[in-house]
Amino acid sequence: MRSGIFGVIKGDSQNLGCTKPTKLSQKLIQTKNSALHGTWFGELSYPAEELLSDPEKFNMLEGPTQGFHYDPQSRKLALHVDFARQHPVFYYHKSQLFAFANSLEKLCELLKAHDIKIKADEQGASMLLTYSSILGNKTLVKGVRKLMPGYSLFYSDNKVELINRNNLQDLDRHISDKSSAIELLDSTFKSVTNAVATTNADLGADQINLLSGGIDSRMVFMQSVKASNSVSTLCFSAEGYLDHQISQQISKDYNIDYNFCNLNPGTYMMCTDSMEDYDGTINFLASAHHRFALNNFNNQGIIASGQLGNEILAEFYNPNNDFYDTLESITTMKGVGGGEKDVWNATPDSTLFKLYNRGFLYTNSAAYSTLDGTLYSPFTSKEFVKAALQLHPSLLKDHFIYLEWMKARYPESICYKWERYRVKPVVGMSLKLAKLKMSILTRFIYPLSNFRCDSMSPLQHWYKESKILQQFFSKTFEENIEQLDSVPSLESFVKQNYAFMNITNKASVLTLLLALKKYVNS
Template structure:
């Protein structure tokens, strides 16, 4: 689906192109004093209309802008991006949402500023303007080392991604620009109350977030669809909806057949009378959609992180819904990003996935780490927002994805909680055992145990899950049963996929011949025995094919 907008600014003129449709809450308002464009879904649109005692969205924007100018962005909740052009002050404000799931890119070449919601389209615009783009080799090695790009980085030299919770301020008079923050979690003070009070408060905020999401479906005249797996986050989100009389019309799961994500989610849906749709990933033929996923990820994230999602979206049958309701990043913000039960500076924990390439990017990583006081805030941006959300971008090809764990109020409360509470998901377990007991009646895919006691998290991680993998992979020789999507098994047992990858590699290796070190590194990766290394090699070639 064609989406977004592009802007080109020079000292002579400003060229704005809008590609937004009439769906969701999209609006392009042009007035004498200001222009306003918003693309996306505002979960709190109805609430804002009520608060300002207004009936239509256009009048609402005019009213809030009159009162708050560019600070109106702080009023929004949901999946959105857009811009405000203050004609009187000759300034442009381009914004993304607090979690940057709605990307915006920008650059400056030859005293011209280019802004676009699509990196692929921006690259084509630059090329058509006679500007030669080149790969950012540091970014390429960061992709190999981290599996995603950190901070503002993109695969293209001199092009940046707008950070989460920021807007880009452009001055038309001197063509200067700078990023400014409008949502800052680092300023949130530590929670001062008791743990019991925090459990009750997170229950209330989470319930409000879930209700807001589900009522948006109703506002849009559609039914509800919940993503459901064997994990905690998706089940808690769906069960909170049911507890608040917002019953999904469909629960969607995709996994290797018979794996815990399949069996656990199916049992939950059956017990609560929810229509269940399961998409089996068996065989892995979808692994051939390399270029399609690289274009969706825009070379910002390792393509295998969303390739199975693409297959599920293509195969799903249920259509009468407005949003994919998920539990995205829940375990991360409630303990997954805490390595110790105390506040500490970040390290390369969870960021580095291929240590072989760490020497190539270690200095740049150290420079990034220095900007963070806590590992939690570093990982929230660089793993949750910059890596995990690839699935959301894939879903967005069809519908927007939302998560009650990603609303501003939930994030602020989660970040404020003491690390010693959240460590090893202790607070998470306390919360659901107090306010969502039904979620603990089923095993947790991560631990293979019911999440009804703190000790089960550690015991399950270290013994149950590890033992299960050893049993299937080493003893029973059934690795297909040890993962939601056992890519390595699919590759090893499908000669068609093997031939496809070999052909793809052979046909595209020439694209990096001008970079001898990278050329040799990619060749070494591809001749490795494991699929992960081969796919890393192919991913780099796909990025070069897309842009250069």
């Protein structure tokens, strides 16, 4: 179980607390009525209690952090989660009871202690199957909500008030000058990447950088080697694939300690522990490879990754996408669904919808699925995201500003191929043709193939080739099929279609069944 804050307020009584940090990278400042827990960079600008009582002051923190403050005079509770929700908080409110915790397991434990019957949220279950994750603030437990990324919550007089500390929708995309854009991106990126290296040095932790063949992790690595005296890299991929080749070459050229974890033949997919890491809100395969690859690393502090750089600077932006287009782009299983309109109405903008629901609540959630370290991407820092959201659309098209930034400030980064397109990341006709080719392959050819060697982790190919994997997914389904009784609206669909689903959708079903068993029917 993760460490962090928890509490129950029932009528005039309160039971508030915080468990001790379990990771080298985490810190805790606790008093009788407050607790600040997690990983933050640099010194605090205010005393912890003052910072925790004011959402604007809490918002000055950078890093995966959570906290609460209770004022016994006004009987007011303030609850906070970090900008990208990398240190999650869940809450429940009904009648005179308000409860919160850093994990769904802990919150369910608190609710059961107060005789609350745990029931499944069928909308949440439906979204888990449809999108491989639960969108918005819902969970698999009825009445339990996520405190959304960058939000604070006040509870007093039996009322809940939610505060969006950043209001990203109000940012204006006014920066159209290339030089100004590059300077803004570079200054924010360097600041937070250097802060990661400094924090690891202060902790006495190793500087570990995840490195693939993509451009995001490459950028973080190239700034990390400038900021840290010693860097180790880790690549996890099918052996011999481009991710392996490119990351190995970069590490060799920089004379860096290189570590490689071969994901072949996919047996790591039989480890479902990530279901609990994700509180049943995300397909367990989303970070099973992270867990597997990091098992042999000691002295983990903040593990640097490049998650979401490409998405934030290019791919999440599509002003022509409406509600239906946006949902279609993230759908992994057809035939189920429901409740998405409310999520869209909360963020009726394609870019921000994807940032929150595909970025922060899905891809970036791997930040808290690592056992010993804290995974962190500088691209998800508050200041970098705000900088990116101020860039004029003309700079985002065809990755223009990203590639120009690389060329201007990290020229060595464009000397290696971009794994996704098999060419160097340089603006020009070669990259345009490579993108067109990849678009055709992705749309028409790859869906008909087994991805034998054209993927970092060819999940479907591994599944088709392995009797062990097939038996595991079949046996686990059969052993837990009775959990579907808790979600009757999905029972018939799942039973009829499970055998014909691809490996990703099978994993979503197993995530649902194991989570229902853990949280609802335990």
